[in-house]
Amino acid sequence: MKIGIVGLGLIGGSLGFDLRxxxxxxxxxxxxxxxxxQAIALGAVDRASAEFELLxxxxxxxxCTPLGVMPQTAEALVPYLSPAAILTDVGSVKASVVETLEPLWHRFVGGHPMAGKETAGIAAAQAGLFANRPYVLTPTARTDSEAKATLEHLIRALQSNYYECSPAQHDRAVAWISHLPVMASASLIAACQQEPEATTLALAQALASSGFRDTSRVGGGNPALGRMMAQYNREELLRSLQIYRQxxxxxxxxxxxxxxDDLERHLTETHQARPQFADKA
Incomplete structure (x- = not known):
């Protein structure tokens, strides 16, 4: 197939490597x-251009653009598409994206590969990024079944773990396991930074090891991505944050x-529940 990628960053570049x-x-x-x-030189794409006519x-x-520019990007792209072309996205929020893009193109299917890194840009792209990671499609009643089947075939060829759900169900689920952890992790870092004694703060920074690295990793990621998670999945993120606060x-x-004893029982419950979330790969 001839496959187009709009946005040659971490996700777009990594898709290019695997699809090629x-x-x-x-x-x-x-x-x-x-x-x-750079994308051509790295081997992420066969050809590349700043013009949509290439596609x-x-x-x-x-x-594979940021959520904030997806609608205008899609509007600019649509006039260049072949009538039979399939359009999908990789955004981490689905309800607002599907609501906006589905009316623009009759063969649009919302999608979200659940993979990433702290670093961004084409230089961070890598082959195999999606292997053994979830990749979700969010079809609706309007979704073209043939388009969905074609995308499923492409996704499975990435060796991803394929899932389907509604856009709203996706956003509620990822609020818990993706968007909430970013805010909780960022809040952990911010709390540590509030230590008033400079020597104690310096010691804590020096002693920080794997436990702190694990719990703070996503909070130290791309700030623009974190903002978009909150902005475009506001209601579900607020809901999860409020329950987390409780x-x-x-x-x-x-x-x-x-x-x-009650605290130990609570920690025992979380100890037993964690494998249901963390040991899926």
């Missing part, structure tokens, strides 16, 4: 000429009241 390895011709579009040249023969196009308040209460 699977035998597809990959055409990339980026606003920056330097990024186009006029593409059979499937992945929109859980923190319960821990505070147990410790204040010296209820050590």
């Amino acid at each position: 390895a699977a035998g597809h011709e990959v055409l990339g579009v980026s606003r920056q000429t330097a990024t186009c040249e 006029s023969a593409a059979e499937a196009i992945f929109l 859980s923190i308040d319960r821990c505070i209460l147990l410790i204040e009241q010296h209820r050590w």
